[in-house]
Amino acid sequence: MATIAPPVEPAVHALVDDRTFLRKYIFSTDHKIIGIQFLLMSLIFLLIGGILAMMMRWQLGFPGRPMPGGGLLPETMASGAVILPEFYASLVTMHGTFMVFFAIMPLLVGVFGNYLIPLKIGAPDMAFPRLNMASFWLAVPAGLLMIAGFFVEGGHAAAGWTGYAPLSANPEYTGVSAGQQLWCLSLIILGLSSILGAVNYISTVINLRAPGMTWFRMPLSIWSLFITAILVLLAMPILSGALIMLLFDQSLGTHFFLPADGGQPILWQHLFWFFGHPEVYILILPAMGMVSDIISNGARKPIFGYHSMVFAIMSIGFLGWVVWGHHMFQSGMNPTLGTTFMVSTMLISVPSAIKVFNWLGTLWGGSIKFTVPMLHACAFVAMFVIGGLSGVFMASPPLDMYIHDTYFIVAHLHYVLFGGSLFAIFGAITFWYPKMFGRMMSPRLGKLHFFLTFVFYNLVFFPMHQLGLQGHMRRIYDPSTYEFMKPLAGLNRFITISAFLLFASQLLFLVNFIGSWFRGRKAEPNPWDDTGLEWTTPSPPPHGNWAVTPRVYHPPYEFGSGRTAEDFLPQDRKLDTPPAPARAPASR
Amino acid sequence: MSWISWMLPPGASTFAGDIDRIYYVILVITGIAFVVVEVGLVWFLIKYRARPGRTVIYTHGNNTAEVIWTSITAVTVVILGLMSAGIWNRIKGRDSVPANAMAIRVNVKQFEWNFVYPGPDGRFDTPDDFTRRNQLHLPVNQAVVVELMSEDVIHSFNIPAFRIKQDAVPGMHIRAWFQPTVTGEYELGCAELCGLGHYRMRAVVTVHSLEEYQRWLGEQSPTVASK
Numbered sequence: 143m144a145t146i147a148p149p150v151e152p153a154v155h156a157l158v159d160d161r162t163f164l165r166k167y168i169f170s171t172d173h174k175i176i177g178i179q180f181l182l183m184s185l186i187f188l189l190i191g192g193i194l195a196m197m198m199r200w201q202l203g204f205p206g207r208p209m210p211g212g213g214l215l216p217e218t219m220a221s222g223a224v225i226l227p228e229f230y231a232s233l234v235t236m237h238g239t240f241m242v243f244f245a246i247m248p249l250l251v252g253v254f255g256n257y258l259i260p261l262k263i264g265a266p267d268m269a270f271p272r273l274n275m276a277s278f279w280l281a282v283p284a285g286l287l288m289i290a291g292f293f294v295e296g297g298h299a300a301a302g303w304t305g306y307a308p309l310s311a312n313p314e315y316t317g318v319s320a321g322q323q324l325w326c327l328s329l330i331i332l333g334l335s336s337i338l339g340a341v342n343y344i345s346t347v348i349n350l351r352a353p354g355m356t357w358f359r360m361p362l363s364i365w366s367l368f369i370t371a372i373l374v375l376l377a378m379p380i381l382s383g384a385l386i387m388l389l390f391d392q393s394l395g396t397h398f399f400l401p402a403d404g405g406q407p408i409l410w411q412h413l414f415w416f417f418g419h420p421e422v423y424i425l426i427l428p429a430m431g432m433v434s435d436i437i438s439n440g441a442r443k444p445i446f447g448y449h450s451m452v453f454a455i456m457s458i459g460f461l462g463w464v465v466w467g468h469h470m471f472q473s474g475m476n477p478t479l480g481t482t483f484m485v486s487t488m489l490i491s492v493p494s495a496i497k498v499f500n501w502l503g504t505l506w507g508g509s510i511k512f513t514v515p516m517l518h519a520c521a522f523v524a525m526f527v528i529g530g531l532s533g534v535f536m537a538s539p540p541l542d543m544y545i546h547d548t549y550f551i552v553a554h555l556h557y558v559l560f561g562g563s564l565f566a567i568f569g570a571i572t573f574w575y576p577k578m579f580g581r582m583m584s585p586r587l588g589k590l591h592f593f594l595t596f597v598f599y600n601l602v603f604f605p606m607h608q609l610g611l612q613g614h615m616r617r618i619y620d621p622s623t624y625e626f627m628k629p630l631a632g633l634n635r636f637i638t639i640s641a642f643l644l645f646a647s648q649l650l651f652l653v654n655f656i657g658s659w660f661r662g663r664k665a666e667p668n669p670w671d672d673t674g675l676e677w678t679t680p681s682p683p684p685h686g687n688w689a690v691t692p693r694v695y696h697p698p699y700e701f702g703s704g705r706t707a708e709d710f711l712p713q714d715r716k717l718d719t720p721p722a723p724a725r726a727p728a729s730r
Numbered sequence: 731m732s733w734i735s736w737m738l739p740p741g742a743s744t745f746a747g748d749i750d751r752i753y754y755v756i757l758v759i760t761g762i763a764f765v766v767v768e769v770g771l772v773w774f775l776i777k778y779r780a781r782p783g784r785t786v787i788y789t790h791g792n793n794t795a796e797v798i799w800t801s802i803t804a805v806t807v808v809i810l811g812l813m814s815a816g817i818w819n820r821i822k823g824r825d826s827v828p829a830n831a832m833a834i835r836v837n838v839k840q841f842e843w844n845f846v847y848p849g850p851d852g853r854f855d856t857p858d859d860f861t862r863r864n865q866l867h868l869p870v871n872q873a874v875v876v877e878l879m880s881e882d883v884i885h886s887f888n889i890p891a892f893r894i895k896q897d898a899v900p901g902m903h904i905r906a907w908f909q910p911t912v913t914g915e916y917e918l919g920c921a922e923l924c925g926l927g928h929y930r931m932r933a934v935v936t937v938h939s940l941e942e943y944q945r946w947l948g949e950q951s952p953t954v955a956s957k
Contacts (some may be wrong), residue, residue, distance in 0.1 A: 151932060152788070154867045162950055177906070193942075215860055217775075226926075227926040227927065227929065228926040230926075231923065231925070231926055231928070235794050248782030250762070252854050279734075298923075300926070301923070302923045306884055306922070306923070307926060308882065308883050308884070308900060309883040309884065309923065311927060313924055315840065315883050315924075316926070317926075318923055327946070341928075360875060387850040401900045401901025405901070406897060406901070407884060407899050407902075408902070411800070424758070426754075428821055435912070440922045441786070442786050443778070443786045443788065443789075444788070444790050446789070446790070446791045446793065447790075447791035447795075447796055448790060449794075450791070450796050472886065472895050472897055473895050473897045473899070474896070474899045474902050474904045476824075477819070477822040477823055477824060478823075480818065480822070481818060481819070484811055484814060484815065484818070485811055488807035488811045489804075489807070490812060491803065491807055492800060492803050492804050494809065495799065495800075495803040496796070496799065496803075498767060498801055499795070499796075499799040500769055500796075502767065502771060503791065503792070503795065504773065505771070505774040505778060506774055506778065506787070507778060507786060507789070508774075508786050508787075509778065509779045509780045509781075509785070509786045510774075510778050510779050510780055511786040512774060512779070519777060520771065523771060524768060524771055525907075527763075527764065527767050527768065528764065531760040531763055531764055532760070534756055534759075534807070534810065535753070535756055535757075535760070537794060537807075537810075537814075538749065538752055538756060538810060538811075538813075538814035538818075538886075539814060539822070540745075540814055540817040540818045540822075541749055541752050541753050541819070541892065542755065543749065543822070543893060543895045543896075544738075544753070544890070544895065546890070546895055546921070547886060547895070547921040547922060548921075561918060573851065585937055592770055595869075605734065608735060608736075610736075610738075611736065611737075611738055612739055612890075613739065613890030615888070615919055615920075615921050615926060616825055616921075616923075617923040617929075618928070619928070619929035619931045620929050620930070621929075623929055623930050623932055625737070625917060625918055626890065627806065632733075633757060640907055702784070702785070702786035702788045703788050704788065709786075711790060718844075
């Protein structure tokens with residue numbers, strides 16, 4: 143590495159930006175623009191997934207009653223505005239598919255992986271900018287194909303987001319042919335997009351860290367995105383392989399998953415969950431990392447137990463590969479294998495608990511500022527605890543026998559993916575919005591959105607535990623079919639009304655997001671008094687991020703050390719005085 | 731408000747008590763963890779909120795604390811694991827089916843349950859077999875082993891009151907046992923999404939006293955075997 147370049151020449155280079163509009167905003171190779179493109183795309187899918195959920199909730203709360211606006215749907219989806227059972231199966235399937243693959247995953251990995259990795263490690267861009275562009279422009283057709291499924295004959299995929307074979311493998315069983323094939327194709331293309339992204343993130347983190355940015359000076363957001371990228375790189379090919387086999391079963395007459403000629407329906411489940419459980423951690427690890435950044439900033443204090451946080455991320459990333467069978471305790475898999483998966487599943491709760499306690503340790507003795515990102519980050523911790531603890535119930539195979547495929551699972555997964563991931567995403571968007579768009583989001587609207595979301599979110603999902611404990615199965619079109627579910631109708635209606643209010647509250651976020659883009663207060667380079675490298679460059683950063691490559695001198699979370707006039711020490715600020723010796727070894 | 735409850739509905743099989751017990755144990759343990767963490771969180775948020783003149787406790791962590799909370803969590807989950815493993819093995823283990831269990835074949839297809847009884851000779855595939863659709867009749871206090879076979883897609887045999895759930899997978903022959911302990915009518919439902927009629931794939935389970943069951947058996951006439 144050469145010595146630091148004189149500032150004049152690169153500064154001029156960075157400011158002169160002669161790219162055409164098309165190259166700058168549409169087919170851009172700039173990681174920041176690509177991050178924002180992913181953000182806009184996945185927010186649209188988040189909205190679509192939400193609308194699908196509202197239709198499901200209508201049917202569950204008011205079974206058989208005409209849905210307001212249902213008259214707009216074609217006869218194949220709703221008859222006289224009443225949702226049809228076959229369309230309900232598509233709703234179940236596509237709500238899950240859109241939310242997991244096109245909303246939460248790109249929001250965490252596509253948006254923040256792209257936006258934050260170069261900016262937080264001091265790199266001018268990704269290692270492979272064109273690969274990065276390809277990654278986004280593969281995700282778009284994948285999304286369009288997935289939407290197209292609603293408009294083909296036979297309706298959209300209806301075998302659940304997990305696409306269990308043989309239901310998904312033979313069109314005779316659902317009446318869905320083209321929809322299911324589009325589902326496979328779309329996910330195969332999206333998988334390719336994710337793999338390209340993952341290659342890029344891994345290479346960038348390994349190779350493009352600024353001088354002084356050692357592994358253990360990386361913020362936890364970058365650690366978690368790095369481990370996540372490794373999981374994506376290893377997990378997505380498994381899904382793609384399984385999907386290609388499924389597509390062949392559907393269209394070419396193979397029998398990988400069809401028992402007639404010796405195929406194995408359970409093979410699909412093994413392949414799907416061997417991808418699917420790492421996927422669960424792909425959907426939560428980046429959230430944990432970004433929440434760590436925000437909590438340390440909000441508490442004005444270094445993260446508690448940085449090293450054990452890193453090791454917890456690593457062990458979650460590793461153990462995530464050996465727990466997939468806990469989705470299959472009742473599947474007919476060898477019960478002895480079930481015991482093995484129970485052990486690994488119980489084990490993975492240990493690193494998760496370590497993270498929660500370290501967040502509490504970070505808050506302890508801090509000076510907590512309740513900014514909107516901080517509110518969301520604290521809500522993340524509170525909700526993730528519930529999602530984690532409810533997971534202990536189904537980790538016990540005999541108890542899982544009772545609650546498997548009930549609303550208890552629905553409650554659990556939404557506490558992790560909505561209470562966890564989505565609260566973290568709202569927090570992260572608010573936190574990095576000024577860097578992305580150069581303007582602040584309105585704190586007043588943000589707080590209102592936070593409180594309404596927090597309240598209605600819990601009113602929707604907490605009672606689902608109770609539904610599940612009474613035995614209420616998932617994916618049931620009309621709960622009044624069963625006598626034992628009839629007393630639960632009132633609770634179902636309560637959940638539905640809360641869900642509508644939860645959905646309506648999201649309009650505040652939409653208004654804040656779009657409105658602040660144009661009318662928000664102009665953001666200074668470092669509005670949150672943070673230590674990260676991304677705050678040392680203008681908001682928004684120019685093409686190339688820095689005129690001069692920054693040099694890193696400090697660990698990531700130096701708040702409240704008393705070594706500077708402010709209460710934070712940016713990672714790139716060189717101090718003349720060495721750190722006080724008494725404090726240095728405290729982190730082990 | 732009886733539905734806002736953490737209690738399980740009454741169980742009616744021999745192992746329902748074991749499952750309910752592990753549920754309540756986990757409920758208490760996670761309940762304590764929940765209260766400790768959430769109260770701690772809220773308490774810290776209030777106590778350490780930013781006020782003029784507050785100085786933070788500058789620390790990078792504490793290894794003793796890490797060791798304590800890591801080991802408490804690890805020990806707790808190991809205990810839960812040991813408790814669960816025993817019960818699991820007794821219910822679904824390879825050799826768990828009681829020797830005297832009465833066998834009933836369950837042929838499943840979209841969207842119906844066909845229960846095949848061996849008839850008076852106690853053997854399947856003989857002319858006196860009879861089949862009842864969506865109606866399962868059982869004697870009380872008698873172990874029953876269902877032999878699940880699906881003709882088309884995956885279904886799941888699920889009687890909440892007996893705490894039993896087992897997937898029926900096409901191409902596989904899966905056995906699952908349970909023993910009802912209380913007479914009465916119960917519902918059996920499909921727990922695995924199996925198509926547009928999944929929600930109405932329901933059957934009624936009637937648990938009779940032994941005499942009643944014998945009377946019911948006597949009223950049944952052999953059906954021409956469907957296969």
